[in-house]
Amino acid sequence: MSKNLVIVESPAKAKTLEKYLGNDFFVLASYGHVRDLIPKKDAVDTRDFSMKYEPIAKNIKHMEAIYKSMKTSDTLYLATDPDREGEAISWHIKQMIEEKKLLGNKIIHRVAFHEVTKSAILEAMKNPRDISMDLVNAQQTRRALDYLVGFNLSPLLWKKIKPGLSAGRVQSPALRLIVEREQEIEAFKSKEYWTIEADLSKSGQQFNAKLINYENKKLNQFSIVNEAQAAGIKKTIDQAAAGRLNVSAIEKKKQKRYPSPPFTTSTLQQEAARKLGFRPRYTMRIAQQLYEGVEIGSETVGLITYMRTDSLNLSNEALAEIRNQIKNLFGDDKLPAKANYYKTKSKNAQEAHEAIRPTSVLRQPFNIEKYLSKDQFKLYSMIWRRAMACQMTPAIVNMVSVDLGCSGGHIFRATGSSIEELGFYRVYHETDDDAQMEIEENLLPELKEKDTVQLEAIRPEQHFTKPPPRFTEASLVRSLEQYGIGRPSTYAQIISTLLDREYVELDKKRFIPTDIGRIVTRFLSDHFERYMDYEFTARMEDNLDAISRGEKEWIPLMEHFWKKFKEQIDIKTEVSRQEVVQDRILGEDPASGRKVIVRLGRFGPMAQIGTREETEKPRFARIPSGKSLETITLSEALDLFKLPRELGMTPEGEKVLANVGRYGPYIQYDKKFVSIKNDDPYTITLERARELIAEKKHADANKTIKSFQD
Numbered sequence: 001m002s003k004n005l006v007i008v009e010s011p012a013k014a015k016t017l018e019k020y021l022g023n024d025f026f027v028l029a030s031y032g033h034v035r036d037l038i039p040k041k042d043a044v045d046t047r048d049f050s051m052k053y054e055p056i057a058k059n060i061k062h063m064e065a066i067y068k069s070m071k072t073s074d075t076l077y078l079a080t081d082p083d084r085e086g087e088a089i090s091w092h093i094k095q096m097i098e099e100k101k102l103l104g105n106k107i108i109h110r111v112a113f114h115e116v117t118k119s120a121i122l123e124a125m126k127n128p129r130d131i132s133m134d135l136v137n138a139q140q141t142r143r144a145l146d147y148l149v150g151f152n153l154s155p156l157l158w159k160k161i162k163p164g165l166s167a168g169r170v171q172s173p174a175l176r177l178i179v180e181r182e183q184e185i186e187a188f189k190s191k192e193y194w195t196i197e198a199d200l201s202k203s204g205q206q207f208n209a210k211l212i213n214y215e216n217k218k219l220n221q222f223s224i225v226n227e228a229q230a231a232g233i234k235k236t237i238d239q240a241a242a243g244r245l246n247v248s249a250i251e252k253k254k255q256k257r258y259p260s261p262p263f264t265t266s267t268l269q270q271e272a273a274r275k276l277g278f279r280p281r282y283t284m285r286i287a288q289q290l291y292e293g294v295e296i297g298s299e300t301v302g303l304i305t306y307m308r309t310d311s312l313n314l315s316n317e318a319l320a321e322i323r324n325q326i327k328n329l330f331g332d333d334k335l336p337a338k339a340n341y342y343k344t345k346s347k348n349a350q351e352a353h354e355a356i357r358p359t360s361v362l363r364q365p366f367n368i369e370k371y372l373s374k375d376q377f378k379l380y381s382m383i384w385r386r387a388m389a390c391q392m393t394p395a396i397v398n399m400v401s402v403d404l405g406c407s408g409g410h411i412f413r414a415t416g417s418s419i420e421e422l423g424f425y426r427v428y429h430e431t432d433d434d435a436q437m438e439i440e441e442n443l444l445p446e447l448k449e450k451d452t453v454q455l456e457a458i459r460p461e462q463h464f465t466k467p468p469p470r471f472t473e474a475s476l477v478r479s480l481e482q483y484g485i486g487r488p489s490t491y492a493q494i495i496s497t498l499l500d501r502e503y504v505e506l507d508k509k510r511f512i513p514t515d516i517g518r519i520v521t522r523f524l525s526d527h528f529e530r531y532m533d534y535e536f537t538a539r540m541e542d543n544l545d546a547i548s549r550g551e552k553e554w555i556p557l558m559e560h561f562w563k564k565f566k567e568q569i570d571i572k573t574e575v576s577r578q579e580v581v582q583d584r585i586l587g588e589d590p591a592s593g594r595k596v597i598v599r600l601g602r603f604g605p606m607a608q609i610g611t612r613e614e615t616e617k618p619r620f621a622r623i624p625s626g627k628s629l630e631t632i633t634l635s636e637a638l639d640l641f642k643l644p645r646e647l648g649m650t651p652e653g654e655k656v657l658a659n660v661g662r663y664g665p666y667i668q669y670d671k672k673f674v675s676i677k678n679d680d681p682y683t684i685t686l687e688r689a690r691e692l693i694a695e696k697k698h699a700d701a702n703k704t705i706k707s708f709q710d
Helices: 011-021 057-070 084-099 118-126 133-160 171-187 227-241 265-276 280-292 316-330 365-371 374-389 473-483 488-500 515-527 534-548 554-572 577-581 634-640 686-709
Strands: 004-008 025-029 035-037 053-055 075-078 107-110 192-202 205-214 244-257 294-296 299-301 395-406 410-421 452-464 504-507 510-513 584-588 595-601 604-609 619-622 645-649 655-661 664-669 672-675
Touching: 004 011, 004 057, 011 025, 011 118, 011 280, 011 299, 025 057, 035 084, 035 133, 053 057, 057 084, 075 084, 084 107, 084 133, 133 515, 133 534, 133 554, 171 473, 171 488, 171 510, 171 515, 171 534, 192 227, 192 410, 205 227, 205 395, 227 395, 227 410, 227 452, 244 410, 265 280, 265 374, 265 473, 265 488, 280 374, 280 488, 294 365, 316 374, 365 374, 473 488, 473 534, 488 504, 510 515, 515 595, 515 604, 534 554, 584 634, 595 634, 619 634, 645 686, 655 686, 664 686, 672 686
Parallel strands: 004 025, 004 075, 075 107
Antiparallel strands: 035 053, 192 205, 192 452, 205 410, 244 395, 244 452, 294 299, 395 410, 504 510, 584 595, 595 604, 604 619, 645 655, 655 664, 664 672
């Protein structure tokens, strides 16, 4: 057994390190975190903020392997990831080894590297350091804060709203963002407006222009607000122009478009969501694989630098290699005289950390494609292109603006663009969720002042203002970063938690809050406003960063937080459930005259006819997915009571019902069920229901035959 034991987090990284370090080193993986707070009320002692930990059950066997190896090792190298979580894992491993009395006088080193390459690893092994207690304290503070918030707020949600819910220090403000955006959309009142477009031609080339001045007055978005007004303007201009417009002014200018910085965790998640359709959590999983090492021929190679970072810094060595590669692939003229440097906004982005980049841009994506999975190749290609582009010359776009008018003070404007120099566009251009940046050219015909062009048609175009868009995963990550909610390493987990708790749903890749999500947000905003406040959340993250830099002490921060938080908890335990859930009265049932109410029941959102105080029992109906307590109408709620619908009988004499259950609409025959995917339970016919039942019976019979044959 080797006398040098090295601990990393993942088996993939362990495999890579063993190849680089040689026979004198034995490498084991911890498989991530090895200890966590005990799941009990006193895990964090709020008198002195001492914490009680227990081993994570699934990783006990990996720690047992580490204990066994420690007995024959003289030196321990803790090579977990180079961030707060990695530092804490190293500290926990050391603590657990000490508890087993296996440390003695043995030497312990902490080594950190930001790329899994031979040179980076060997350099780190030559320059070990001690465990940074500043980083460990920052991680422990974050964990204690999250525990205290979750362990105290979640039971309140169970009592006041529904069992099984959870509140989180960071997830709850993130949920608030989604809920508030939905409320903006619901409150939005669309406004009508019109534009006047002109179809023009010159020497056979067609182009378009838009009316910007009418009767010598500049138009704004709401200058033309109805069809009659638009028709009147069209008629006036038709008469004045008589089929022709004259060029009155031409403006030409060059516009430089500069490349985006190299990727951080946040921007990588955003671009992977937009360009590749990857979920943030999936992006991080693939990035982890690229970081830890991929078999390239006979060698295991880490292809990218550490993927949890908010730094925009690139090392001098990386810059030199990127610039040399640009020169080789595209020529000297695509290389700026000096390297492009990007300023990091984050106060905690240390210069030792780098942006996400290839460990070597000499490994061009298409040269190593055969060694990568399809998605590894897609993500690596995007990282490679972005790193290359960030050091290239700007793109130069020729912009042309032409004003064309006629008598009466009516002016149209046509705009065109052409790309004079692609610059960094040769390898990369960034996209946006709701307004994609395109690099396609929009060419106008050759024009000069006083030229006459043919007016083919004037087109009044109707428009309506649109509400703000719902968040996509990419735009939510961007907003989390802008508001300072969480940190790059936590964005993917925040989103996963909101989906797992069913606080939000994804519809057409955009977030919609569920009724539970809305109610939880309202309760927390009404009664724990301080902890839902975006500025408070951001300040807390800044404080954690300050602890990690050694600028603040963690216990005074915990004391200040707990004092105010405990006061709020003690007060709000008295809030009644009815006050929290807030039943909504929609009106009366025309058939019975009884109240129609929607509310959150034990098993989810529901509609109710009548109240428990009446002699006749209330009737209940589940509100299906896609309908909200906040927006459902009286007629929509009454429709729910049309179910179950009795459709008739099967040929075998079984009663057939159409209904909606917890998992969606279904057909019931006898005591069996057929899920409906493309049919409406309110309108489905007996004939169609019989078809579905026959298909189900046929499939069940085939299963029985196959089972008997097996």
